Amino acid sequence: xxxxxxMPKLGLSMEDGKIxxxxxxxGDVVKKGDMIFEVExxxxxxxxxxxxxxxxLKILVPEGETVDCGVDILILGExxxxxxxx
Amino acid sequence: xxxxxDTMLDxxxxxxxxxxxxxxxxxxxxxxxxxxxxxxxxxxxxxxVGVICxxxxxxxxxxxxxxxxxxLLKGAEAKLMYAELGGRATGLCKGRGGxxxxxxxxxxxxxxxxxxxAGAPIAMGVALGIKYKKLDDVVFCYFGDxxxxxxxxxxxxxxxxxxxLPIIFVCTNNQYGMWTPLTKASANxxxxxxxEGYGIPGAAVDxxxxxxxxxSAGVAIDRARKGEGPSFLELKTxxxxxHSVGLPDPWRPKEEIEEWRTTRDPIDRFGxxxxxxxxxxxxxxxxxxxxxxEMQEAFNWAMQQPxxxxxxxxxxxxxxxxxxxxTV
Ligand SMILES: Cc1ncc(C[n+]2csc(CCOP(=O)(O)OP(=O)(O)O)c2C)c(N)n1
Ligand SMILES: [Mg+2]
Numbered sequence: 001x002x003x004x005x006x007m008p009k010l011g012l013s014m015e016d017g018k019i020x021x022x023x024x025x026x027g028d029v030v031k032k033g034d035m036i037f038e039v040e041x042x043x044x045x046x047x048x049x050x051x052x053x054x055x056x057l058k059i060l061v062p063e064g065e066t067v068d069c070g071v072d073i074l075i076l077g078e079x080x081x082x083x084x085x086x
Numbered sequence: 087x088x089x090x091x092d093t094m095l096d097x098x099x100x101x102x103x104x105x106x107x108x109x110x111x112x113x114x115x116x117x118x119x120x121x122x123x124x125x126x127x128x129x130x131x132x133x134x135v136g137v138i139c140x141x142x143x144x145x146x147x148x149x150x151x152x153x154x155x156x157x158l159l160k161g162a163e164a165k166l167m168y169a170e171l172g173g174r175a176t177g178l179c180k181g182r183g184g185x186x187x188x189x190x191x192x193x194x195x196x197x198x199x200x201x202x203x204a205g206a207p208i209a210m211g212v213a214l215g216i217k218y219k220k221l222d223d224v225v226f227c228y229f230g231d232x233x234x235x236x237x238x239x240x241x242x243x244x245x246x247x248x249x250x251l252p253i254i255f256v257c258t259n260n261q262y263g264m265w266t267p268l269t270k271a272s273a274n275x276x277x278x279x280x281x282e283g284y285g286i287p288g289a290a291v292d293x294x295x296x297x298x299x300x301x302s303a304g305v306a307i308d309r310a311r312k313g314e315g316p317s318f319l320e321l322k323t324x325x326x327x328x329h330s331v332g333l334p335d336p337w338r339p340k341e342e343i344e345e346w347r348t349t350r351d352p353i354d355r356f357g358x359x360x361x362x363x364x365x366x367x368x369x370x371x372x373x374x375x376x377x378x379x380e381m382q383e384a385f386n387w388a389m390q391q392p393x394x395x396x397x398x399x400x401x402x403x404x405x406x407x408x409x410x411x412x413t414v
Contacts, residue, residue: 009116011333
């Protein structure tokens with residue numbers, strides 16, 4: 001089943017995060033624990049690991065953009081899965 | 087060591103309860119549902135369960151900043167703990183303490199603690215009280231390898247030895263303090279050997295072998311109950327998550343984390359012991375799932391709870407608003 005991945009809240013004061021770069025592309029297979037993107041916040045920049053396994057079906061936020069914590073940034077799932085309903 | 091199968095299955099369940107509690111706390115922290123910081127002990131279950139599951143209700147325990155497991159397994163209710171982590175008014179400490187100030191005095195849980203080493207003097211005082219009242223309760227005093235170098239820990243171990251206080255000093259040696267390896271924090275990484283300097287028994291134990299932990303903790307507890315004084319247990323283990331959930335963890339080698347996870351995991355290891363004694367894999371899987379469901383239900387309850395009202399902000403604190411001329 002497809003899984004939406006949101007911008008995580010990595011600390012007490014983090015309200016939003018900038019996606020500096022994607023470390024995966026659509027079609028890539030991701031394991032739990034793989035690094036999926038590089039984030040920059042007011043306090044830190046680091047790579048973020050995936051809490052889920054799956055194939056990258058869609059990247060929702062382009063590099064360079066900043067989104068609030070909790071906003072969906074990526075969809076993982078089975079290859080070819082219909083995600084139009086998400 | 088002789089242990090009946092029901093007890094063993096219960097230890098297996100308690101290890102899963104701790105892991106499921108922590109995994110969900112980590113996930114929900116990143117989802118922004120919990121307040122403050124959370125330090126989780128995923129990977130350290132055997133070292134917690136093997137000790138604290140032998141405690142009686144009337145025994146006491148301190149806990150560290152990574153202390154959810156100790157609090158849960160000493161008997162606190164998971165739903166109240168999640169409510170506390172979520173800052174809710176009905177939390178274990180009315181939502182005011184959070185992860186690092188979580189206490190339940192009726193169950194002898196003296197509190198998690200954000201100040202490294204600060205549990206030890208507290209344990210000392212409580213143990214002195216037990217001795218004074220001639221009771222046979224004991225106090226568990228938890229600390230990590232990093233904070234084992236704090237002055238208060240040494241002072242407490244020395245004095246507890248001198249006064250023969252009923253304390254079990256439990257060092258969860260996960261080999262790092264935040265990111266600093268123990269090898270860079272001390273020239274003597276065999277922490278158990280320090281016990282000799284205080285004149286108390288010390289044991290270095292495979293902290294990922296729940297039965298080994300159980301056995302050595304049992305010896306220390308008996309000794310303390312009989313009034314023969316404190317012991318020091320060094321439990322060698324590992325944590326899988328970064329120091330605090332959400333923090334970067336670039337200085338511990340990835341391969342090292344992977345190696346501990348895949349070949350030395352305490353729950354996997356104990357599962358194999360049980361299967362060798364004819365426990366079915368389905369039984370073990372059912373236990374795992376039950377604990378995941380238990381924690382999810384507890385979490386869902388917590389998220390329905392109200393936040394404290396702002397007018398309560400000055401309740402339970404040592405300030406006199408009238409004197410200071412302040413209002414909320
Ligand atoms: C007195 C004090 N100094 C420093 C800190 C910051 N700090 C929090 S946890 C930690 C590392 C603790 O390492 P350890 O005792 O090994 O416990 P672990 O985190 O590995 O469980 C540090 C330095 C603190 N909380 N208190
Ligand atoms: Mg440590």
